[in-house]
Amino acid sequence: MTPSFELPLVIFTILSQQAIGLTLLYALRTAGRSARPEPSARIQWLASAGILALGLVVSLTHLGHPEGAPRAVIHLSTAWLSREALLFGLLVALMAVTGFLGAVRALVIAAAAAGLVALFVQGMVYAPPSFPAVNNALPFAFFLVTAIILGAGTASWFAPQDRQPFLRRILVGALVAGLLLFLISPCIWLSGGAIMRLTAVAYFASTLYWAHIGVGLILPLLVVLAVRRIPVWLPVLLLAGALCGRLVFYVDTVHSAVNLGGVY
Amino acid sequence: MKKQLGFYVDAKRCIGCFTCAMACKNQYQQEPGVIWRQVYPLKEEIYPHHERAFYSLACNHCEHPACLEVCPVDAYSKRPQDGIVVHHQEQCIGCGNCIRSCPYGAPRFNPVQKRAEKCSLCWQRLDAGLDPACVASCPTNALTLIDLATFADPGAVQFPPGFPKMGRLNPSTRFRQAELPKIIKREDVS
């Protein structure tokens, strides 16, 4: 994306999606079970809050005037960015309270629901008309898949043994979905307008794009299928792959103004 | 219809001399690399003739401005009396969201101020009874100021080839398209 390459936003979106993924995966794997939280629930929820808080702090560094950040919530009527700032601020508090209160069921469900809404809002921030390739539901789909992949991977550090097979199945499903999504989307752009085609060509020509596909999706999938568990080092690989994919999203998604005077 | 000022870009008259872009630079003394008005040559796929044609483009002062909608600190306003989209730079926190979101690339990042900025349609000059600096400078009258409430040129187009079609924003710029010259070849001369 133009005009500049925004590393703080790459880190913020990835960390926030990891935190929301942890939240979603906790809510999913404890659904329908006895109301007792997992033994490591507190530390897991506080970790989610910490990861999201770290992401928010990093996101401030992309502002020209970080001291004005509190004002970023004043335009809720039309600005998705204001909604994102408010929602993520509330979410970090909700995650921390859920951790301190030992993962009370009602709070777990509320945090998971708020996390899903936050992912949707974040998707809308990155779907402006100036990027025809992603002026649709794709950013939300990218972010949701990334959240589930990173959430399932990271949750394997916290979940008890009897819930590891569940996490493994979710991770395999999300990796397959991610592979299809990230491979098929640029192919569809190839059949779109000039800017969409430029975006597809830039993605396919990017080493980072293939690093994401290879290191972030295919390799983890093969590893999990081969060893039938989530190795302790795998979440690091997943994180590295997701960072590569997000860099491509920021750097190679083409802006409609690059071809003024040419075919749009 | 309410008064809505906009630019009329006459691509038939424009000779690509960049005087309008220079006049803007002269008026506002932007930082190096920060450009509010730019003259874009039409690419060959749109205008296949060796004498080029041009669009002089800046902010389009849209009816539904993406910049205004996406700004988290509400640093943009649309003047009710003439529809000019004004950026209030002192409120801007430099998040870059308007720069990313405007499909026409009008807002730019000022690396010294660390805030966005864009064409103001010279509202201070207009309020003083003057033309915008770019309009006043154009030697061929290819760039003029129009009010869409009274503008009635049936030949004018809103989305010519080479200008992204963004109907929802409803940009206020209108164009007269460039025409390819009539080429007459003598058969008896090789």
Ligand code: SF4
């Ligand atoms: S052209 Fe861009 S900056 Fe100008 S009013 Fe429209 S959306 Fe805003």
Ligand code: SF4
């Ligand atoms: S860069 Fe400034 S004007 Fe543009 S959206 Fe951010 S705060 Fe608003």
